[in-house]
Amino acid sequence: MSVLLVNVGGLISIGLIVWWFWLSKPRARKVQADRPIEIIVENGVYTPPRIEVPAGKPVTLRFIRKDPSPCAEKVLFDDFGISGDLPVGKPYDISFTPQEPGEHEFTCQMRMYRGSLVVRTADS
């Protein structure tokens, strides 16, 4: 009986790992694009990690890095070819106009910090 319980428990935890880390996404924070969006860089995560913005409108992301470890130093938007060196404790702005709808990831250099910018077309 206990053998079965442990095995089933193990399989369920595998299922939970797959579901939690891969199949589900954190809720996107919708933001008004006319104001800089503040993103805190601390403890291995961008807060908020998912940001929804309308396509074709300029956005400003204001990164505030609180983590002094070198992992947090860079932020890269591979899809847009944008990068920035974040100073510790000081805000750093990245401004651009996302055109292509879809989900665009932004990460640190080693991809441990991960966030995503969800670009929505105006009508959807």
Added chain:
Amino acid sequence: MSAQAHAVAEKTDTHRLSIAGMTCAGCVANVENALNGVPGVTAAAVNFAEHTATVTGDVDPKTLVQAVVDAGYEAAEMRGPQDEAEKEAAEFAHYRRLLRQAVVAALVGVPLYLGSLAGLLPELSTVGGQVFWLLAGGATLFVLVYAGGHFFTGAWKAFLNHGANMDTLIALGTGSAWMYSMLVAVFPDIVPSLARHAYFEAAAIIIALINFGSALEMRARGKTSEAIRRLIGLQPKTARVVRNGKELDVPLEEVGLEETLRVRPGEKIPVDGVIIDGHSSVDESMLTGEPLPVEKAIGDEVVGGTLNKTGTFLFQTKHVGGDTVLAQIIEMVRTAQNSKPAIGRLADKISAVFVPTVLIIAVITFLAWFNLGPEPRISYMLVTTMTVLIIACPCALGLATPISVMVGVGRAAGYGILIRNGEALQQAGRLTTVVLDKTGTITQGRPTVTSLVPAPGWDEQRLLALAASVETGSEHPLAEAVVAAAKEKKLSSPTAQGFEAIAGHGVRATVEGVPVLFGNDKLMRDAGIDVGGLAQRAAELAAAAATPMYLARAGQVAGIVAVADPIKPDSRSAVERLQAIGLKVAMVTGDNRATAEAVARQVGVDEVMAEVLPQHKSEKIVELQRKGEIVGMVGDGINDAPALAQADVGFAIGTGTDVAIESADITLMRGSLHGVADAVAISKATVRNIKQNLFGAFIYNTLGIPVAAGMLYPFFGLLLNPMIAGAAMAMSSVTVVSNANRLRWLKLGKQGA
């Protein structure tokens, strides 16, 4: 897509602009209106005396500059040198904290470990032993909170965001070791007697090792950004300004446009400008890689960050703040260092799924030992699962590419080679053909008079003087060479009238009432002038890569003036170097075939494409690409911009001060073609380094994880100690960073030769 990224001014957003072109007090209102019209500006005040504007508001300074420019003035943001000291202090503090945490964790972990090795620690089954182990558990908890707290908060925060990272693995590994050990310490009877073992020392030592590894990695990483630090360090902090006849030292951010600055021998030139008084020789090697000092006189441009050697001079500022060449170089190097070549994509894909995959493997390991493992099962399950979690190192994989790109791009900048992005860095090493533009690339791009062949009854001086009078009004580069040659010989040229250019042939004018023609043989033929024996000489000159031009006065030929664009002294050795590494070298030019062939012979290129109009150069590149060649195109970046853009890698050469050439993937600050070979060498070394890193990181994880899971146990009875796994994990990213750092010592052949 245009994007801006910049640090935000810390207080409220206050921007200082230097404004040029304000001639009257009335302009103040114009500029203020323009600035106030920018959305987001709350206040704008122009100081007419200082020619500055202070603007407050949440607004991008570039928009402000544009608004002023649109209003018809010039503007630049005033900014001081970037301060790296603050960043370094923060990093050093972090480094110290990591070391302190490592030491505290080791102080708890190491005595426990040594004690149990020596058999000095009490058994868990006794009451005294239980008290001892509960105390040890408390000490370890302190270690986990004080030295390992960041792993746990990081793991938790990431978990809430549906993410998992290195923190997740370490927190799970050490956390489960502690929980199990506490459970055993409190209720020893729930596990078989053989399994009554606490793993507090493992948890503490793993935390110590990983913090120590992070500290080492941080140290090594500091070195990877050395190139940027060096560039930033080139900016002096102050400048000596001449205002109202008085000289005073002011901070760099106070220097505006069109100010007069004095630079004395041995001083750094603070910003970009043009010399208005005095002359000197300037060492520009820090930016261009060109070792020889450059002579500068009135009218010459000087670049901020370069070193004045011998003379004192005054210059007028042209670019300040973020607009200077140096600031642009820093920006470009930074951007390139953060970009990633295609080679890194696979690693990115893997590291994106890495940690959850390892978690699944850990669960499978746990189940496998539970179902198949020997007794004491519970101990084996714990140890193997913990070891899998600890040994997996996503960092090494994630770091492998970017860290090498960072060092490689930085190293290139030290040689005056600015690489736009990681893609260009990777492609440069894969080139099979290099196409060189002739003028300004192989040659110096400054035609000079090389021979004078007077007809009977003429002498060289009269010939040159007359040619110069006809050409004085012309803007053709060949004409400039003739006029310059006459000026150099201090010949006085009579004034010409009725100047008329005959496209593609030459010019016609009247000098002292007599018609004069100056141009090619076709011009002479059309005018019915017999050049006689000079035709032979003209052919010889053309064969030696010069352009012969006939001068005729009153229908009689007076002689030949030959102009040639001298070949750069090191072009030949650079071409040989490119050929030696297996590249086919071709030359493309708009010149006639004879001249082109002559130059080609002198520098030894493999293929000549002559008489190619500038707009057709890119078609030649396409032809080569259709044949399967990976083509690098080297040119000045202005006339041949389409060809540069079409090529797989476009090199802009010897642009000196213009670094922001959009069409170029790689900008060579030094005029020498050796820069191309250097760039290829750096590219190859960097890509090799990336491959080593990726290979190492892949092998480490693909071997380490199965061994940690106990795959070798059924065959050799071998299990990995979780502390060894911690050490391996801590060292793997240090190794990757150190390997990338080796690129800093990369030596290039023929540097500066």
